[in-house]
Amino acid sequence: MAEKIEFEHVKEWESELNKCSTCGYCTYWCPIYQEDPKEEAATRGRIAVLKDLLAGKVDYTEQTAEILERCLLCGTCLEHCTEKVEAPTVFLQGRRDLAKQRGIKFPYNLVYKYVLPHRWLFGNFVKIASWFQGVFLPKTKGTLRHLPLYLSALGKGRHIPSIAPKFLRQIVPEVNKSRNDGKTRMKVGYFMGCMNDFVFPESGKHIIEFLNRNAVEVIVPKEQGCCGAPVFLGAGDFETAKKMADKNVRIFDELDYVVCACATGTATMKEYAKYLADTPDRKMAYTKFGLKVKDVNEFLVDVLKLPASAYEVSPEFKGKKVTWHDPCHLNRFLGIKDQPREILKALKDINYVEMTRADWCCGMAGAFSLHYYELSKQINEKKMDTLAETGADIVVTGCPGCEVQLADNAARREMPVKVMHIMDLLK
Secondary structure: OOEOOOOHHHHOOHHHHHHOOOOOHHHHOOHHHHHOOOHHHOHHHHHHHHHHHHHOOOOEOHHHHHHHHOOOOOOHHHHHOOOOOOHHHHHHHHHHHHHHHHOOOOOHHHHHHHHOOOHHHHHHHHHHHHHHHHHHOOEOOOOEEEOOHHHHHHOOOOEEEOOOOOOHHHHOOOEEOOOEOOEOOEEEEEEOHHHHHHOOHHHHHHHHHHHHHOOEEEEOOOOOOOOOHHHHHHOOOHHHHHHHHHHHHHHOOOOOEEEEOOHHHHHHHHOHHHHOOOOHHHHHHHHHHHHHEEEHHHHHHHHOOOOHHHOOEOHHHOOOEEEEOOOHHHHHHOOOOHHHHHHHHHOOOOEEOOOOOOOOOOOOOOOHHHHOHHHHHHHHHHHHHHHHHHOOOEEEEOOHHHHHHHHHHHHHOOOOOEEEEHHHHEO
16 A cells, blocks of 8 residues: 655665666676566665655555665675665665654564663573474574474574573673783773674684683673664664664773674674764764774784784684685675685685685575575575585684574585684684
8 A cells, every 4th residue: 555655864865866877787786686687676776766755756655665675785786886876875764764654563663672672681582482492493403403384484494593502691701801821902892792692602702712812801791782783774773773872882981992793793883873873972972982893803903913823723623624705794884804814814724715706695684584585595595606616614704694694505405514603713
């Protein structure tokens, strides 16, 4: 049913829409268009729809809403656009306007507004999910479980990682002292993120220990919450996200750096000032905070400036062939591409091989893969093909979300490859 919606925030970015020359170069790169070659699936088509909505030539319908939602926000179009149209930003503003005027669908509205912002409540929610997972979901290889067909709303037949029996906040203290002969080079905060906290806590613990061995004291505030990516990047709920951002900024205020091992979390927190700062005070606080936030690869290479000798591969991975997958947020949004490769090339006891189009989007994109799982799998096929060509025993990355997507599709194709975070490769 058609209705009128005021796209007030899109209107603020109308100049970006007008920069589009309609050349169609984006169609060559958009992962969605490559799998579903319809005009509205490409950036050019989405821009045309938004311009028509602003001009009153068309009314809002569920179809136009899906055009805005059916985007990975991977930034591939912006990377290759000749006019450098900030399409991901404009599409995000469209989601913001839709969330403000039509609300967020059940049950996501409750999860985003009342569960995610409250860590203790989210923790209890996850514990219940863990019990449900252990009782009802059949175990598959490793720590993956196969999602039965009756849970198709979360992705039919999907392999998902087991929820950890103990969360990161439960297994590490708030203050983790340097273990380098009493020397402390600096004190930093560690932002856990939801996946490191609830799904991959051993990975987070390993990172903290690695930093400790390299003379870094690590503070892990237990009050910290979700970065807010699912809330405002995925659902467009900017008001809830502001409250979440305020809390994270306040908690890490006294620390010089905030280290994060999740590409999406890092990029999200660095963009608080761009998207959520609606007052001068927030602008100042978010900008200051964003400058302190560092991806772990960036922190080790550019801040600590560790020598190659500081990186040693764990004994169980010696002699393995390893390749790297570039997360979109790490590579395109943060410009962190060389640092992880520098770390990998410093490891003498592995055979590092570069994957063709290592920066090709894996198709995860957070909630996108939940709502459009079949399309998400199709997008990932190219990634799996290029991964198979490397003959790698291990594929490492810098984003837990990418880990889940790669592991899911590798398991589905029965590929003998281990998926892990780059830091888990290190001794």
